[in-house]
Amino acid sequence: MSLDFDPSSLSIPKGHHIGGRYIDFGGEPIEVRRPSDLQVMGTLEDGGEEAVEAAVQAARQALKASNWSKIAPIERARVLTRFAELVEQRSLDLARLEAANSTRLIAETTVRDAARTAGTIRFFAEYCDKLEGQTTQTQSGILSMVRPEPYGIVAAIVPWNFPMITAAWKFAPALAAGNAILIKTSELTPYTLLLLAEIATEAGLPKGLFNVVNGYGQTTGAALVRHRSIGKISFTGSTATGVAIMTLAASHGTKPVTLELGGKSPQLIFADNEDLDALAAKVAAGFMGNGGQVCTAGSRLIIQRKIADELVEKIEARCRAITPGPTWREASDFPPIINEKQLARIDSLVQKTLAEGATARVGGSRLETRNEGSFYAPTLLEGVTPEMTGYQEEFFGPIASIHRFDEVEEGIAMADHPTYGLAASIFTTDIKKALLAAEQIESGMVWVNQNGRGPEFTFPAGGFKGSGFGKDMGRVGIETYTRQKAVWINYAA
Known part of the structure; x- marks a missing residue:
């Protein structure tokens, strides 16, 4: 049915x-x-x-x-x-x-x-x-x-x-x-x-x-x-x-x-992950779900360099493979932005970030569809640095920035944000890395090998710092x- x-x-x-x-x-x-x-x-x-x-x-x-x-x-x-x-x-x-x-x-x-x-x-x-x-x-x-x-x-x-x-x-x-x-x-x-x-x-x-x-x-x-x-x-x-x-x-x-x-939640991804297709699906959903209109959206992709290029290619493919459409159609898998005002705000933040020196690997503009709604293209930004708008401000849209690291401690340090501390996702098969990162990242919620809460009601929701x-x-x-x-x-x- x-x-x-x-x-x-x-x-x-x-x-x-x-x-x-x-x-x-x-x-x-x-x-x-x-x-x-x-x-x-x-x-x-x-x-x-x-x-x-x-x-x-x-x-x-x-x-x-x-x-x-x-x-x-x-x-x-x-x-x-x-x-x-x-x-x-x-x-x-x-x-x-x-x-x-x-x-x-x-x-x-x-x-x-x-x-x-x-x-x-x-x-x-x-x-x-x-x-x-x-x-x-x-x-x-x-x-x-x-x-x-x-x-x-x-x-x-x-x-x-x-x-x-x-x-x-x-x-x-x-x-x-x-x-x-x-x-x-x-x-x-x-x-x-x-x-x-x-x-x-x-x-x-x-x-x-x-x-x-x-x-x-x-x-x-x-x-x-x-x-x-x-x-x-x-x-x-x-x-x-x-x-x-x-x-x-x-x-x-x-x-x-x-x-x-608000939040600028990290997705901290270690190179010990082997199934990059499954990983790409989780990571993409982490910033594209509900059109990115999620306070816990994993909008900062912090990826260990060894797998970064291959993983980013797979995430990019998922950004391009969406089916945007009305929310009342079962076949739609990518929804609109709530209204034109919010879409204009998202695009303004993206354009400021691009003008400051970042580049858009995919997306970076309004998504033209057959619908009259306000859709924004899933966007991956490269070269976003801490002084840029795209690092400091919450997009609240389907936007993620890509960051690379080499050593474990470097990645954990990058996961912290100076303003926000709502949520963090850690992807690793190494329990030691998971526990170390969960302990050190200043965030009110931490998920390991998933992004977002599960169906249980016992898990408290809330953040630290400006979150x-x-x-x-x-x-x-x-x-x-x-x-x-x-x-x-x-x-x-």
């Missing part, structure tokens, strides 16, 4: 989802376009302070009426498990909506995005009754306890590149820990989040615990960060925006933030939505 579908046949959510229903406030209209053909998919509004205030009030009332943070954890788990089941039942609807509205291919959204969203909800549902406090040693007659407690209302601001999965990493643990969640969608890719809020209400989640507001970052996003009733902010996006959010949060209530930001701080997923992914209360009881008094 073909996965192809007609994007114009989809049912499109309309409005913010606040208090269990769709609602508008008459704000500035925002056209939402399909990246694959740039056609208008629907219209939403910039909610601003009015929508944020309504969502906060709905969350406050829901927490009070439902006693969500105080009910038996197993009851929270029951509701969230039902939520996961309904997501699975609606997985095709979600997968199609995600594919049409974003750069995610239908071949991937059906088997990955929707399924992993349901899995994330189920994973954290199982954690509801496993958050533990502790008692500390004291003198006789004293009981000292540390209790994990929810913040109350938390806000998540999610990006456009993996809108459904990234949001689930935030709303699932926040709800499981006993919080209410307010999510600001990207104005470019709002629809799956709105449908998820609708499904959550259908699953029996108290109305107002899961609210979704639409709008621009500088208006609706800023209103979320400023609101003093919001106890914590979680953000995934660019480093520049993360810095702005952290600054704004500090000046309006000094609330804690979790930030997963942010705090983690999503894993046990720490739910602990980050709790605060620690110290209780001292003098029962001998």
